[in-house]
Every structure is written in structure tokens, then in C-alpha cells.
Amino acid sequence: MAASINGVLEQTLQKSINSCKLLVVGAGGIGCELIKNLVLTGFHDVELIDLDTIDVSNLNRQFLFRKEHVGKSKAEVAKESALKFNPNANIVAYHDSIMGPEYGVDFFKRFALVMNALDNRAARNHVNRMCLAADIPLIESGTAGYLGQVTVIKKGLTECYECQPKPTQKSFPGCTIRNTPSEPIHCIVWAKHLFNQLFGEDDPDQDVSPDTEDPEAAGDAGEVALQSEAKESVAGGVARKSTRMWAQQSGYEPEKIFNKMFRDDIRYLLSMENLWKKRKAPLPLEWNNLPNTAQDGDHSAQLGGIRDQRVWSICECASVFAESLKLCKDQLMNSGDCGTLVWDKDDEPALNFVTSAANLRAHIFHIPLKSKFDVKSMAGNIIPAIATTNAIIAGLLVMEGLKILSGNIDKCKTVYLNRQPNPRKKLLVPCVLDKPNPKCYVCSEKPEVTVRLNTTTMTVHTLEEKIIKGSLGMVAPDVEIDDGKGTILISSEEGETEGNMGKILSEFGIRNGSRLKCDDFLQVYNLNINILHVEKLKEDKEFEVIGDIAELQAQASADNTGPDTNSQEDDDDDDDLIMEDEPTEITTPSRKRKANGASDADLSTKKLKRSIDANCQEDEDIVVL
Amino acid sequence: MLVTMVEQDSLTLTEDEAALYDRQIRLWGLDAQKRLRAAKVLLVGIGGLGAEVAKNIVLSGIKSLTILDHQQVTEAARCSQFLIDHTAHLGHNRALSSLERTQLLNPMVSVSADAADVADKPDDFFRSFDVICATCCSEQQLLRINDLCRANGSLFFAGDVFGYYGYMFADLNQHEFAEEVQQKVKAVADAGDGDGEPAAKRSKHSATETVTVKKTMTFTHLKDALTIDWTAEGMAKKAKKTPDTYFITRVLMEFCKVHKRAPRVSSLESDKEALTKLRHSLLTALAVDESLVPQDFVNFCFAELSPVCAVVGGVLGQEIIKAVSQRDAPHNNFFFYNGVNGSGMVDLLC
Numbered sequence: 001m002a003a004s005i006n007g008v009l010e011q012t013l014q015k016s017i018n019s020c021k022l023l024v025v026g027a028g029g030i031g032c033e034l035i036k037n038l039v040l041t042g043f044h045d046v047e048l049i050d051l052d053t054i055d056v057s058n059l060n061r062q063f064l065f066r067k068e069h070v071g072k073s074k075a076e077v078a079k080e081s082a083l084k085f086n087p088n089a090n091i092v093a094y095h096d097s098i099m100g101p102e103y104g105v106d107f108f109k110r111f112a113l114v115m116n117a118l119d120n121r122a123a124r125n126h127v128n129r130m131c132l133a134a135d136i137p138l139i140e141s142g143t144a145g146y147l148g149q150v151t152v153i154k155k156g157l158t159e160c161y162e163c164q165p166k167p168t169q170k171s172f173p174g175c176t177i178r179n180t181p182s183e184p185i186h187c188i189v190w191a192k193h194l195f196n197q198l199f200g201e202d203d204p205d206q207d208v209s210p211d212t213e214d215p216e217a218a219g220d221a222g223e224v225a226l227q228s229e230a231k232e233s234v235a236g237g238v239a240r241k242s243t244r245m246w247a248q249q250s251g252y253e254p255e256k257i258f259n260k261m262f263r264d265d266i267r268y269l270l271s272m273e274n275l276w277k278k279r280k281a282p283l284p285l286e287w288n289n290l291p292n293t294a295q296d297g298d299h300s301a302q303l304g305g306i307r308d309q310r311v312w313s314i315c316e317c318a319s320v321f322a323e324s325l326k327l328c329k330d331q332l333m334n335s336g337d338c339g340t341l342v343w344d345k346d347d348e349p350a351l352n353f354v355t356s357a358a359n360l361r362a363h364i365f366h367i368p369l370k371s372k373f374d375v376k377s378m379a380g381n382i383i384p385a386i387a388t389t390n391a392i393i394a395g396l397l398v399m400e401g402l403k404i405l406s407g408n409i410d411k412c413k414t415v416y417l418n419r420q421p422n423p424r425k426k427l428l429v430p431c432v433l434d435k436p437n438p439k440c441y442v443c444s445e446k447p448e449v450t451v452r453l454n455t456t457t458m459t460v461h462t463l464e465e466k467i468i469k470g471s472l473g474m475v476a477p478d479v480e481i482d483d484g485k486g487t488i489l490i491s492s493e494e495g496e497t498e499g500n501m502g503k504i505l506s507e508f509g510i511r512n513g514s515r516l517k518c519d520d521f522l523q524v525y526n527l528n529i530n531i532l533h534v535e536k537l538k539e540d541k542e543f544e545v546i547g548d549i550a551e552l553q554a555q556a557s558a559d560n561t562g563p564d565t566n567s568q569e570d571d572d573d574d575d576d577l578i579m580e581d582e583p584t585e586i587t588t589p590s591r592k593r594k595a596n597g598a599s600d601a602d603l604s605t606k607k608l609k610r611s612i613d614a615n616c617q618e619d620e621d622i623v624v625l
Numbered sequence: 626m627l628v629t630m631v632e633q634d635s636l637t638l639t640e641d642e643a644a645l646y647d648r649q650i651r652l653w654g655l656d657a658q659k660r661l662r663a664a665k666v667l668l669v670g671i672g673g674l675g676a677e678v679a680k681n682i683v684l685s686g687i688k689s690l691t692i693l694d695h696q697q698v699t700e701a702a703r704c705s706q707f708l709i710d711h712t713a714h715l716g717h718n719r720a721l722s723s724l725e726r727t728q729l730l731n732p733m734v735s736v737s738a739d740a741a742d743v744a745d746k747p748d749d750f751f752r753s754f755d756v757i758c759a760t761c762c763s764e765q766q767l768l769r770i771n772d773l774c775r776a777n778g779s780l781f782f783a784g785d786v787f788g789y790y791g792y793m794f795a796d797l798n799q800h801e802f803a804e805e806v807q808q809k810v811k812a813v814a815d816a817g818d819g820d821g822e823p824a825a826k827r828s829k830h831s832a833t834e835t836v837t838v839k840k841t842m843t844f845t846h847l848k849d850a851l852t853i854d855w856t857a858e859g860m861a862k863k864a865k866k867t868p869d870t871y872f873i874t875r876v877l878m879e880f881c882k883v884h885k886r887a888p889r890v891s892s893l894e895s896d897k898e899a900l901t902k903l904r905h906s907l908l909t910a911l912a913v914d915e916s917l918v919p920q921d922f923v924n925f926c927f928a929e930l931s932p933v934c935a936v937v938g939g940v941l942g943q944e945i946i947k948a949v950s951q952r953d954a955p956h957n958n959f960f961f962y963n964g965v966n967g968s969g970m971v972d973l974l975c
Contacts, residue, residue, distance in 0.1 A: 001703055001704065002704040002705075002928060002930055002931065004703075005700065005701065005703070005704065005890055005928065006890065006893070007890035007893040007927050007928075008701075008704060008788065008890060008927050008928045008930070010924065033935060036707055036931070036935075037931045037932045037935055040703070040704060040705050040707060040931035041704075041930070041931050041932065056644050056645060057644065057645075057647045057648055059645055059731075060645055060646050060647075060648055060649055060684055060685070060686070061648070061649075061684060063680055063684060063730055066729060067732070084710065085707050085711075086703075087712065145652050146652070146943075305637075305655065306638055306640075306643040306650070306655065307640060307643070308643070309655070377651055382648070382651060384648050384649065384651040384652035385648045385649075385652075386648070386649050386652060386685075386943075387680070387681050387684045387685065387939075387942070388681050388939040388940070388942045388943040388946070389939070389943075390939075391677065391680075391681060391935045391936075391938065391939035391942070392935065392936050392939035392940065394932075394935055395931075395932040395933065395934075395935030395936035395939065396932070396936060397932075398931070398932035398935075399932050399933075399936075399964055399967065402932075413967060415967065419953075420954060421956070421970065421971040425868070425970045425971055425972055426968070426969065426970055426971075427940070427956070427960060427969050427970065427971050428936075428962070428967070428968065428969030428970075430967050430968070
């Protein structure tokens with residue numbers, strides 16, 4: 001241990017290493033490397049938290065774990081392995097979520113320094129807020145493939161994790177997914193939605209049936225829809241019943257579901273003639289008359305490849321579809337009356353279902369088919385991860401920590417690891433830490449944010465789950481309307497405002513210009529939300545969070561003058577902010593099923609856990625509609 | 626062992642391997658993984674940096690690793706050598722003491738240890754390796770191994786860490802590799818053709834596509850980097866732009882040459898004094914400005930600091946993986962890390 005040998009480190013630094021207490025959040029790719037570095041450097045008072053368990057795909061880089069540890073707690077096993085480097089170290093492991101109510105401000109205040117080795121934005125947002133509230137320096141890190149980044153966050157001195165808006169996840173317009181897919185990813189998103197419609201929690205945004213309101217189809221679709229409403233068997237009529245209910249009534253019969261999804265719905269789409277004037281029209285598939293698409297080359301292509309890298313023929317897709325449908329149905333039945341399945345890339349039937357359904361749809365729309373291996377990457381949003389990048393980033397994390405402990409936090413930098421050196425020969429590129437954004441809706445004096453939404457259609461439930469928790473990162477919010485009466489809209493106490501959830505915002509008098517006062521007790525965080533009412537947002541978005549009014553006005557004037565209003569958003573420059581390390585793996589426990597019934601556990605904890613699940617589910621999705 | 630592992634079909638990866646290496650195959654592809662699993666690597670010297678390199682390449686799934694080291698486990702190794710059980714092995718051989726934990730990192734890699742001194746190994750010994758990575762070696766041995774690698778057509782890497790400072794060197798001779806480059810694609814001229822997606826609906830494609838091209842890069846021998854004539858025209862300017870860790874490393878290599886060992890904390894004060902003197906004499910001999918090496922470097926160059934080993938060992942490990950898999954442009958020919966000012970630079974010195 002460097003700090004126990006005189007002469008290796010400067011004396012003041014040696015002293016602080018020997019006496020300080022650290023918190024490491026995450027024992028995954030970066031976490032394993034970090035713990036090793038910390039123990040060897042001489043830190044002997046370290047607490048470590050991670051709610052995940054060990055998976056075989058971790059073992060190529062998370063070197064504190066071995067095959068016999070698969071299924072065990074990452075935090076616990078990491079602790080045991082690290083103790084072998086220094087048996088005298090005092091390491092405390094928590095197999096738990098850092099977003100739990102037991103890790104409040106007082107918990108954070110016990111540490112000299114917090115180091116994040118996380119893989120998802122929800123937990124990063126939360127730890128950021130906890131460190132701001134506790135006024136403890138935070139070192140943040142992330143890797144993606146060959147790239148990595150380390151940065152330092154200190155209240156009042158630097159930008160916080162949320163000072164700059166992060167690029168939002170790529171999303172696709174509903175009509176592209178439902179009516180006119182043109183890329184494999186469109187079919188994969190559709191297949192995941194189909195899975196959720198059949199087995200998951202109901203989400204009206206994930207409709208898989210033809211979208212009759214497609215503006216492009218205007219003219220013919222409405223008419224056809226009206227006609228078909230009379231005939232129950234036609235797509236438009238069936239969709240009204242909800243895919244789930246229809247599937248239950250038909251007993252999840254593969255042939256029936258196949259023919260509805262891949263024949264009848266496609267025929268219905270074909271009737272929306274405007275869509276196919278410039279596009280190649282889709283070709284419906286018939287369960288009893290599948291085309292033979294098996295290629296002679298298939299077997300030679302398989303030679304030397306991985307089994308899952310082979311692309312299936314249409315007949316294979318159909319049989320995998322039927323087989324996985326049955327397995328998923330069985331899982332659903334076993335989960336009890338009101339149970340639902342949560343799509344998980346590591347669950348074989350769930351992955352098989354999405355792979356086969358996506359490929360069947362791709363075939364129909366003349367889109368290239370994808371192997372199960374590729375579908376897993378795209379549907380599961382897998383960010384590849386390697387030992388070397390994690391090792392480098394964990395090393396840099398400790399180096400920044402040493403500066404802080406030497407009293408030189410002003411010398412800390414954001415450091416990027418590049419794939420190739422820049423023109424100034426730098427492979428590691430240090431950048432000066434930015435000052436806090438005075439308008440940041442998290443770390444500024446009076447946090448404030450503006451949200452555009454439709455107050456006459458949005459429910460309180462959507463406001464809480466998708467905006468206040470999902471987008472604004474609160475975990476247990478209390479929301480009050482600033483209407484002079486102090487109307488409570490949402491309470492963090494279980495059951496208090498349950499009745500409000502299904503109601504529409506306008507029922508509470510919320511309209512354009514209304515103001516909501518949000519308070520998260522755990523995060524010691526107050527936020528005012530200004531509501532801007534709009535009838536409809538671009539690309540079917542439900543809401544839009546805007547930093548501040550000035551920004552909004554600037555944008556509005558740009559919109560008026562610019563020839564292409566879309567060009568500002570959504571461009572493919574996601575290289576500059578990479579803070580994702582295997583986004584599915586730390587906050588997603590292997591909990592596949594959510595039984596909505598029995599609940600004797602502590603209610604508020606349970607509610608919290610569910611909201612965490614909801615958050616990481618979003619992280620997992622490559623696209624959210 | 627009675628039954629040796631059946632020589633695996635070099636064409637196919639088992640499902641176990643596919644599961645274990647899933648996340649990296651998604652990054653560097655199946656071909657790269659197959660090349661890795663055929664690579665026989667010799668690691669000379671297993672101190673802190675050597676341990677990092679061993680960990681990184683064993684995890685990646687090479688065919689075999691031979692650890693060669695005649696030195697003993699010392700107290701200073703506790704700063705960074707995590708492959709040794711320090712409660713049991715003080716005074717034991719470093720290679721043998723590291724064997725068990727290295728093997729546990731990946732049972733699919735064949736790991737062996739050799740307690741001999743690299744200087745005693747005949748030239749023939751080095752012939753059976755595809756890659757040789759030399760750490761904790763004398764300058765003389767580094768140059769010898771580099772020679773042998775050139776003669777045998779194997780890939781040569783060297784590196785060391787001194788406290789906050791570390792470097793990595795590569796001589797891949799004539800190296801062929803595949804690289805993905807972005808090529809501009811002609812934009813679809815009018816909306817009349819193509820897939821018929823209206824502009825507003827079309828997901829925004831970037832106007833580039835990725836193509837794989839074959840490239841060649843030429844490296845030089847380590848001796849060229851150690852015999853640069855800094856008095857030649859324009860070289861004074863180049864010296865200023867050269868990462869200071871190069872000159873710091875030269876001073877430390879000079880120390881090792883003179884004292885037959887690295888600086889150590891048990892003789893802290895006298896070693897610091899000797900280093901200060903060597904800074905003056907070596908830089909004078911090289912005819913470069915003495916200020917190129919900061920005066921206080923003697924306070925930061927003892928033992929091997931774990932996070933510094935992690936950074937240098939991460940870069941070195943990735944360079945080995947890159948070279949073996951013949952994917953992506955390698956760093957030609959040095960990487961320098963200075964943990965005092967945080968700089969991590971790639972530079973071509975010859």
C-alpha cells in the first residue's frame with residue numbers, strides 16, 4: 001500500500017489517504033478496477049454499494065469476479081476479492097440501490113469523497129444531487145468501448161452533472177414504427193412494443209397496430225377505418241379492444257397472433273394507399289404459406305461464426321415466434337393474475353420473441369434481417385465494454401482523487417480518453433472544469449424549469465412518472481400547485497394522492513402559465529416547474545423540458561427564421577458526452593417479473609424501487625416513444 | 626495433466642467463449658477475437674505494470690501467457706502488484722508467486738511462470754512467442770529482446786512505471802492492420818427516388834458510411850529512440866515539444882544502468898541525490914536543456930503507483946490487443962504518462 005510506505009507519496013497526501021473515508025458507487029467494470037487501485041494506494045476505509053449481481057458476460061473485464069461467483073452480489077464479492085490485496089482494509093459492502101431512502105444526506109456526509117462508477121443516468125443524477133446536498137466532492141466516470149471520461153463535481157466550484165442538458169435518447173415517430181418502417185431498428189422497436197402489449201405493462205404510447213392518424217395517409221385511411229369498424233375481424237376494430245385483451249381471448253394462439261400482426265394489419269396498411277405511392281408496398285405473410293428464404297450459403301456462413309450471428313430464414317422466424325410466444329405466455333401465467341413481464345435482453349424467450357417478430361416485420365417491409373446477436377445489441381442497448389478502458393479510467397479517477405485529497409481541487413480536470421491521439425499528441429485530453437451554470441435546474445440557487453405539454457390530455461400519473469421522475473430525476477417527489485391554495489397534486493406518502501393519478505392536469509386548474517412546486521425530501525431538492533400548454537409537440541412527443549425561458553425564446557425565433565426547423569435537434573454528435581458504462585447492468589437486477597399483487601414490504605421503499613425500475617427501463621431502451 | 630486440452634479448432638469459437646467474450650466481440654469483432662486466442666505472449670517482469678498488463682491480456686482471451694521474472698517480492702510491490710499474495714510471498718520469486726491469481730483471471734488461457742533471469746535465457750527461447758512485452762528490464766536486455774523480435778518476426782513492447790511516471794514503447798516492424806474510416810456518401814439528390822420517405826419523416830442519416838481499409842505502418846527499433854542526436858538541426862525545438870516523461874524516463878533508465886536497480890525507498894535520500902546528479906549529467910550529455918526535466922521529479926518517482934500502472938498498463942494492454950488482432954492504428958511508438966501534471970501523450974521518437 002503506497003500510503004503505508006514513506007517516500008512514495010507526499011506526507012500530507014499520505015496522511016489524508018490514511019485517515020479518509022471513501023464511498024464507491026458501483027462495483028461493475030470501472031468499480032472493480034477502482035477498488036483495486038484504491039486499496040493498493042492505501043485507502044483502507046472504503047464503502048462500496050451496488051445492487052447488481054454477477055453475470056457471465058461481466059467476467060471478461062470485472063476481474064474481481066469469477067465463474068463460481070455468477071449470481072452473487074457484486075458489492076459483496078468485490079469486497080472479498082479486494083481484501084486479498086490488503087486484509088487489513090476496512091471495506092463495507094452494500095448489496096443495494098444508492099437511490100434507497102436509507103442513503104440520505106447524513107449517509108453521504110460521512111465521506112471525504114464520493115467516486116461514481118455507474119452505468120446509468122438516473123443513478124448519476126441522484127448521486128449528483130446527494131453530493132450537492134451534502135457538499136461532498138464527487139468524481140464521476142464513464143466508459144463506452146475504447147472511450148472514457150473522468151470529471152470532478154464540487155458544489156459552487158464546478159458544473160454539476162446536470163448543468164448541461166444531456167442528449168436525449170433517439171426516438172422515432174409513431175407512424176414510422178406503426179406504419180412505415182424503413183430500417184431494422186424500426187422493426188426491433190415495434191417488436192419490443194408488441195412484447196409489452198402482449199405481456200408487459202400497458203403503455204398507450206406503444207401501440208403496434210396501424211396508425212390511422214398518420215398525416216401522410218390523410219384522405220383514404222379514415223374512410224377505410226370507418227368501414228372496417230363494423231367488421232370486428234379487421235385490424236381497426238380489433239385494435240380498439242387492446243392487443244392484450246384480444247390475445248388473451250384468443251388464448252395466445254400463435255397462428256392467430258401471427259396472422260393478425262403479419263397479415264391482417266399489413267393488409268390494412270396496404271389499404272392506406274397514400275403511404276405506398278412512393279414507397280415499396282409491404283407484402284403480408286400468411287402462417288400457412290410461408291416463403292422459403294433459406295439460403296444455400298447459410299451453413300458455410302455459420303462455419304466459424306457464433307451460433308447467434310446467423311440470420312434466420314422466415315420459416316425459422318415463424319417457428320421461433322410460435323415457440324417463444326408460448327414460453328412467454330407460460331411465464332406470464334406463472335406470474336399470477338395481474339402480473340406482467342418486463343422485457344429483458346438476457347431472457348431467452350423474450351429475446352427470441354423480439355428477434356423473430358422484428359425479422360418477420362423486416363421481411364414484410366423489404367428491410368434487411370438481423371441476427372439474434374445484433375438484435376440483442378440494438379434492443380438491449382448494449383454498450384460494449386473492455387477491461388483496458390475501464391482500467392485506464394479507474395486509474396485516472398484515483399489520480400483526480402489524489403489532487404482533491406492534497407487540497408488541490410482547483411487543479412482537477414475533466415479528462416477524456418480518446419481512441420487516437422489528437423493533433424497535439426494527446427491520447428488523454430485534460431480540460432478545465434467549467435463553472436456552474438447559473439441557470440442549472442439542479443444546482444442553482446432557485447432551481448426552475450419549464451415544461452411544454454398538453455394540460456388537457458396529460459394525466460398526473462404521466463407527469464409524475466415520465467417528467468418528474470423520468471426526466472427530472474426525482475425519486476420521491478411531493479408536488480404542490482402554486483395556485484394560492486396550495487393544492488397537493490402528488491404526495492410521496494403512499495396512498496395519499498393515489499386518486500389523482502388517472503386525472504388530467506386541467507382538472508386541477510393547471511393550464512398555460514401554471515407553476516408547480518416540487519420537493520424531493522431525500523435529495524433535499526426543491527424545483528419549480530413552469531407549465532407551458534401546447535396542443536401538440538413535434539414527432540408525437542408527450543412533453544419537452546426547457547432549461548429556461550430565454551433559451552426557449554431564442555429557439556422560437558430561430559424556428560421562425562430557419563429553413564429547416566428540425567436540423568438543430570437530434571444530430572449524431574453523441575461523441576462528446578459519454579457517460580454510459582453498460583447501461584443495463586448496475587441498476588437492473590435480475591427481477592424480471594413484477595407481480596402487482598401481494599405487498600407486505602415497506603410501502604414507500606417499494607414505491608421507490610419501482611420508480612428506479614422505471615428509470616432504468618428507460619435507460620435500457622434505445623428508443624422511447 | 627494426463628489429458629491436455631484438445632487443440633481447439635481455430636475456426637470456431639465455443640459457445641462458452643462467445644458468452645464470456647460477448648461484450649468485447651461486440652466491440653472488436655469475431656475475427657479479432659480469433660486472432661487473440663491464437664497469440665502466445667511472453668511477459669518479462671511482473672511488477673505493478675506487469676501485473677496490469679497480465680490482467681488485461683489474460684482477460685482478453687489470448688492463447689497463452691508466460692511470465693518470466695527472476696526478482697523477489699519486496700515491500701514496495703504492495704503498492705501495485707495485486708497478483709501476489711503479500712502475506713505469504715515476501716522474498717519469494719515474483720513470477721511463481723503471481724501464477725495462481727493470474728490463472729484464476731481466465732481459465733481458458735494457459736498461464737505459466739518461469740523464475741529464470743531473462744539475461745540467462747538463450748536467444749532460442751524467445752522464438753516461440755508471437756508477442757514479447759518487456760518490463761523491469763535493463764536497457765541492454767530491452768535492446769537484445771527488440772533485436773530478437775525483429776529477427777523472429779514477433780511483436781515487441783516495452784514499458785515501465787516509476788512512481789507517478791510511466792511509458793510504453795512498441796516496435797511492430799512493418800505492421801499491417803485494418804482500420805475503419807468514415808467515407809462521405811453522396812447525398813440523395815432529390816426526394817423523388819430513394820425509399821420515398823418524406824424529408825421530415827426520414828431518420829437523419831449522417832452523410833458518411835464506415836468502410837474498412839487495410840493500412841501499413843512502419844516502426845523503428847528502440848535503439849533509434851535512445852540514440853537521438855539532439856544537437857542536430859531543429860532538434861532543440863523538437864526536444865521542447867517532446868513529452869517530459871521521455872527525458873524523466875531516460876534519467877531513471879540511467880539510474881538503473883548505474884545502480885543495477887530501480888530507485889527504492891529504503892535508500893530514499895541517497896537515491897534522490899543520485900537522481901538529481903544524473904538529471905544534470907545525462908541531460909548535459911544529451912545536450913538538451915536541463916529544465917526539460919522538472920527539478921522536483923525526484924519526489925515522485927519511487928515505487929510503482931497503482932493508478933499509474935493502471936493507466937500505462939491499460940494503454941499497453943490495449944496496444945498488444947490491437948497489434949495481435951491487426952485492427953486499428955497502433956500508437957507509434959511511445960505513450961508517456963505523467964501523473965504529476967496529468968498528461969498522457971503519444972509521440973514518435975526515433
